[in-house]
Amino acid sequence: MEQKAVKLNVENLSSLPKAVKVPGYDRSKIKTGIVHVGIGGFHRAHQAFYTDQLLELGVTDWGICGIALLQHDKKIYDTLVGQNGLYTLMITEADGTRTARVIGSVTEYLFAPENPNAVIEKMAHPDTKIITLTITEGGYNFNPATGKFMADNPAIQTDLKNPDRPATIFGYLAQALKRRKQRGLQGITLQSCDNIQQNGAVAKEMLLAYIALAEPELLNWVNENVSFPNAMVDRITPVTSPEAIAELQDQFQVEDAWPVVCEPFCQWIIEDDFVNGRPDWNLVGAQFVKDVHPYEKMKIRLVNGGHVALGFTGFLNGYHFVDETMADPLFFNFVHDFLDQEVTPILDEVPGIDIKAYKKILMQRFANPYIKDQLARIFSESSAKIPKFLLPTIQEQLAKGVTLKKAALILAAWCHYLEIAGLPANNFDVQDDMKKTLVKEASASVQEDPLAFLKIKPIFGDLAASENFSAQYLFFLNIIRKEGIAKAISGIDGEKQVTAN
Template identity: 40%
Template sequence: MTHTVDLPAYDRAKLTPGIVHIGLGNFHRAHMAVYLDDLFAKGLAHDWAILGAGVRANDARMRDALLAQDCLSTVIELDPSGHRARRVGAMVGFIEVQPDNAALIAAMAEPAIRIVSLTVTEGGYYVDPATGRFDPTHPDIVADGANPAKPATAFGAILAALRMRKAAGVVPFTVMSCDNLPGNGHVTEAAVVGLARLSDPAFADWVQANVAFPNGMVDRITPATGPRERAMAARFGLGSDPVPVTCEPFRQWVLEDRFTAGRPPLEAVGVTLSDHVHAYEVMKIRILNGGHAIIAYPGGLMGIEYVHEAMAEPLIAGFLNKVEREEIIPIIPPVPDTDLGAYYTLIQERFSNPEVADTERRLCLDGSNRQPKFIIPSIADNLARGVVPRGLILESALWCRYCAGVADDGAVIEPNDPNWDRLQAVARAAASDPAAWLAMEDIYGAVGRDPAVIACFAGFLGDLAARGTRAVLADFIAG
C-alpha cells in the first residue's frame, strides 16, 4: 500500500483570514478546510484563510493541540488502493476559547471576516424535535437572551459581533452552516434571529433583512479519531499529531450562492453552486444518513464492530437494500444531473470501504437527534402515499431494542445518546407497552400516533424480543 504526504502547495505566511469557523471537529477539517486548501494551492483566494473558534471545553483542548502544530491538520484519505496523507494549512489561527466569548466576538467584528461558518453538530441548533422549529425556551438560549453582552452560545456571539459591525457601519458577514441537517441555512437563521428577538426585536428584524444564511449539503464520512488513527499518522511520520483526521476519498459540497460580503471561488475546487440544495440534501439525508441508521442498530444488537463488517453481513446488507429500494428511493424527488440508483450504488460502495473502519457505535450515536431528521420523515412521506413502510418501522423497533441497553448476546450496550437515561427507561417500558416508545412526541410527532405504525412497530418489537435480530431480518428480507 502506497503512503505519501502532501504539504501545503502555497506560502502560508501570505494567507490572511476571511473566515471564522466555529467547531473544529474532524468533519470540518476533512471537508471545508480541504476545499480551501485546494483553492489556495491554485493560487486563489489567499485572503480567505480560516480562524478556528469554539465555545465549549473540548474546543479549548482542540485549540491547544492545533496551535502546537502551527494549526496544521493531518488528513488521511483511506482509499483501498492506497492511503494519502496531507497536511492541510488553510487555518492560520485559533481564537482563545472564553466563557463570555469576548475574543471570538472581537474577531468576528473585524471587517476582514466576511464569513462565519459552523459545525456544531445536528443537535447544536436548539431545535424542538416535535415541531422542527427553534426552541426559545432552551436554558442556554434563555440565558443568552437575558445577557446578550456576554453570550455563552455560538449564536449569541454571532449576534454580538453583528451588532458591533452594524454600529461601525461594516457590512455583515455571512453565517454559513456546514452541519448535516435539512435546510441548515434556514435552521441557522431561525436560531440567530430567534435568539435576537428575546432581547431586541428591532435588531432581529435587521439581521433577518441584512444577513445571508445560505443552505448547503455536505458529505464526507469521517470516523472518530482513536489509537488506530494516531498510529496511522505515525506511519506517515506524523506521530506528533494527537488529532489526525481520517476520511473516505469521496467528498461533496452543494451550496447556495447567497453571501452578503463576498465568498471564495469555491466552484474552482469542485463545490456545486446551486439553487436546488434542498433536492441534494433530501437525497443525501434520506439515502446516506438514513442508510447509516438502517445498518447501525441491527449491527449494534448483533455485536458487529465496524460498518464494513455490517455491510458484509448478508442480513444487514439485504435489509438495507430492501428498505432503500422499496421505501426510500421511491419517495426522493428528482435531483439535478443525478441518477438516484447510481447514487445508492455509490453509497453501498462507500459503506463497504474497509479502510475507513467506521464503527457501528458511531452510527448508533445520538439517535434522539438523528432519527427525527433521517428516518421519521421518510416514514411520514410513505404514509402520505398510502404505504406503511414496514422496513423503516422495523428500523425504529431496532433502535428501541438498542436503547434498552442489551445486545442479542446479552452484552451491555453502554450509553450512546445525550438522552440515554430517558431513552433506556422508555425502551424498557415499551417491552410491555410498545406504544410508549412511539409516544415520545418530541421525536415521532404525528407518525407515532398513526394506528398502522403502532401495530406494525408492536409486532416487530415483540418479534425481536422473542426471536432476535437475525431471525427477524431474515423473515423481513424474505417478505
C-alpha cells in the same frame, strides 16, 4: 534503520517525508475571511480541505479561524494549537491505498469559553465575510417534533441573562451581528455545513428566534444584511482512533496527535447566496447552484438514512463498524432494500444525478473496509438525527398510504438498544442529550405501555397514532426481543407489503 516520526508543526514541515503533501503557500500571508465554529473531524476533512486546495491556487484572503465553542473542545483546541493549526488528512481508498496531506487552511484558533469577547470580535471583524458552522444537528436547538426554537433551554436562558459572556452559538452570533450593525460594517454570510435539510433556512429561523428574545432591535438589520445559504455536505469521516494515529506514524513517519481519516468521496453543493463575497470553492470541486433542495434531500435520506438503517441493527448483532456490518449479506441486503423500496420512491428528480448509480457508489462507500467508521458514531445523538434523517421519509410514505416495514424495524432496533443499554451485561454508553427520557420510555415499553417509546412526542410527534406503522413496529420489536435482530431482518419480507386504507 527505522526512520523516526517527525512531529507535526510549522518548523518541521520541510522535514516531512516527500510522500506527505504539505501546504505550498505561505500561511503567514493568508488573511482570515472565514470564522468556523466546530473544529471536529468533518470540518477538517471537508470545508477546510476545499479551502486548503483553493489556497494552493494562490488565493490569500480566505483563511479560516477555527472556534472551539464548548468546554469539552479544549483538548482538540490545545492539540491543534500545539501543532500551529496543522493536521494530517489521511484519505483511504477502498483498496487500502492511503495518501497523506497536511492541511494548513485553518490559520487561527480561538477557545470560546476562555475568551468569549475575542470570539465575538473575530466574528465582527471587517475581514470576516463568512461564518460557517458544524455544530451537529442538536446544536440548532429546535424541537425535533415541531421544528420550533426551544427558548426554555437552560443554556439559552443563561445567554439571555448574560449577553456579554455567551455559551451558545446563538449568543455569540447575536452579539457579533450587533457589533457589526453598530460599527456600520457590511453584512455577512452565515453558512451551515451540518446534515440538516434546508440547513441555512433552519439556521436563520433559529437565530432570528433567539434574536427576537435577546436583541429584537437587531431583527431588521439581520434580515437585510445576513444571508443563510443552504448547502449539502458529504464525506464519511470516522472518529480518529489511536490506531489511525499509529498508522500515520508507521506509514508516513508523521507524529500528529489528532489527524483525520476520511474516504476519497467528497461533495459540497452550495446555494449561491453570499452577501459579502465568497471563495471560489467551485474551482476545487464544490458546486454552486440556485436550489440545493433536491441534492440535500437525496443525500440526507440516502446517506444519513442508510447510516441510520445500519447503526442500531448492526450493533445489536455484535458489530462495531459500518464495513463489517456491510460485509454480512443479511445487513447489506437490508440496507439496499430499505433505500430502494422505502426511500427512493419519495425522492425528487436531482439535476445531473443518476440516483441508481449514486446508490451503487454509496453502498461501496459504506463497505470500504479501511475507513473503519464506528457504528457508535453514526447513532450518537440519534434523538437529533433520526427526526431529520428517517422520520420525514416515514411521514411522506405514510401520507401516501404505504406501510413501512424496514423503517419500523429500524425504530424497533433503536428502542431495544435503549432497553438493554443499562443492563449489567451491556452497560452501553448512550451518547444522547435526551438519554434519560429515551432509556426511561424504552424501558417502560417492556412492562407498561408497549408504545411508550414511540410516544415520545418531541421526537416522533403523533407517529404512534398510525395504527399500521405501530403494528409493524411492535411486530418487529417483539421478534427482536425474543429471537434477535438477525431473525427479525431475515423474516422481514415474509409478509406481503400492504397498503394502508
